[in-house]
Amino acid sequence: MIGISRIEAAAERIAGHVVRTPTVPSPGLAALLGVPVAAKLELLQRTGSFKARGATAKLLSLGEAERAAGVVAVSGGNHGIALAVMAAALHVKATVVMPRSAAARSVRIAGEAGASVRLTDGMDEAFALAARLGEEGLTVVHPFDDPEVVAGQGTVGLEFADDAEELTDVLVSIGGGGLIAGVAAALRARRPGVRIWGVETEGAEAMSRALAAGGPVPVPLSSLVTTLSAPSVSRLTYEHAAALVTEVLVVPDREAVRGSLELAEHAKLWTEPAAGCLLPAARRVLERVGDGARLGLVVCGGNAATADMAEWTARFGLQ
Known part of the structure; x- marks a missing residue:
């Protein structure tokens, strides 16, 4: 707790x-x-x-090597926007994985903030892709399980x-x-x-x-x-x-x-x-x-x- x-x-x-x-x-x-x-x-x-709060708390907890490697997040919209914007403000490279059902506005804003945006067919596929990227060295910033x-x-x-x-x-x-x-x-x-x-x-x-x-x-x-x-x-x-x-x-x-x-x-x-x-x-x-x-x-x-x-x-x- x-x-x-x-x-x-x-x-x-x-x-x-x-x-x-x-x-x-x-x-x-x-x-x-x-x-x-x-x-x-x-x-x-x-x-x-509100998502900017959790994203920022996580980003500020990372060590130097983790910041250098970059972060990845799964999002239906707001978490991805928050991570993209706050990571850019803190000079951390971010990847955001979103389902194709996510609002076009959210996808656009995350990309414009500087994140690499990856689209998947659904949320299950999005979480699976983020997990694979985590195995490759990126820190997974989970939207809620952290x-x-x-x-x-x-x-x-x-x-x-x-x-x-x-x-x-x-x-x-x-x-x-x-x-x-x-x-x-x-x-x-x-x-x-x-x-x-x-x-x-x-x-x-x-x-x-x-x-x-x-x-x-x-x-x-x-x-x-x-x-x-x-x-x-x-x-x-x-x-x-x-x-x-x-x-x-x-x-x-x-x-x-x-x-x-x-x-x-x-x-x-x-x-x-x-x-x-x-x-x-x-x-x-x-x-x-x-x-x-x-x-x-x-x-x-x-x-x-x-x-x-x-x-x-x-x-x-x-x-």
């Missing part, structure tokens, strides 16, 4: 390289949901998502705990589980009474399936939310979720896209569906815990192209 001291150490290490993003009350979301809402705005982070990365993501929870007013329930999106593992470890240490809820989209249910099975299992991927589409969680992230997370809720892609539209309209935030899924889940949390809740939302990223949002809105008949 990742302890609070390790997360605090990661915070000190990455300070000056990443943004301490604001935590703000949202009157618009409070009016929409009927309870106070605080939002941790990781969409304002460098590279547009204590340094999880501690880096945990700095989100550290700041949220320090900056938010009273919270009863915090919602965090889940792909492979690195964000919720770190955030849960930090929040449970700083605010022990807070309930933590994970959110996945249908067709990207790696953590909920793992919790049902008693450990990580491979899952078929069909969600349009590629930034949450991990083929399985890791033992590291599973153990944190099993110990620290109240429940993992699963929402349809359509509702995740609708959530992004609602966040734009009511909170004035441009989010990707990986963050939009928090709103339909928040309504379900309120049905369970009642009107006395004070919600916290980790708004994990804003890397959605306008063309993609327009296409999804039309596909699902949303206005």
Whole structure:
């Protein structure tokens, strides 16, 4: 388990390289949901998502020989962007392996940052290629199965705990589980009474399936939310979720896209569906815990192209 001291150490290490993003009350979301809402705005982070934190924490932990050899990462989008940009800033050569289903914008940004981008037919093939490159001498910067990365993501929870007013329930999106593992470890240490809820989209249910099975299992991927589409969680992230997370809720892609539209309209935030899924889940949390809740939302990223949002809105008949 990742302890609070390790997360605090990661915070000190990455300070000056990443943004301490604001935590703000949202009157618009409070009016929409009927309870106070605080939002941790990781969409304002460098590279547009929380992923810059874990990537930077890992890069700064490397020895001189590892930095010289270079790094490789698998990504559905945000982790690859973060590693490419932060590696360039720290003068480390990076390779990013992405499935062909990854958003064209993400592939372009990773390449423009200077990374060597390799495309594969799917996420399983992407992880296999990254493993081979690791055997050839590159350091694999795993998106979630790495204590340094999880501690880096945990700095989100550290700041949220320090900056938010009273919270009863915090919602965090889940792909492979690195964000919720770190955030849960930090929040449970700083605010022990807070309930933590994970959110996945249908067709990207790696953590909920793992919790049902008693450990990580491979899952078929069909969600349009590629930034949450991990083929399985890791033992590291599973153990944190099993110990620290109240429940993992699963929402349809359509509702995740609708959530992004609602966040734009009511909170004035441009989010990707990986963050939009928090709103339909928040309504379900309120049905369970009642009107006395004070919600916290980790708004994990804003890397959605306008063309993609327009296409999804039309596909699902949303206005």
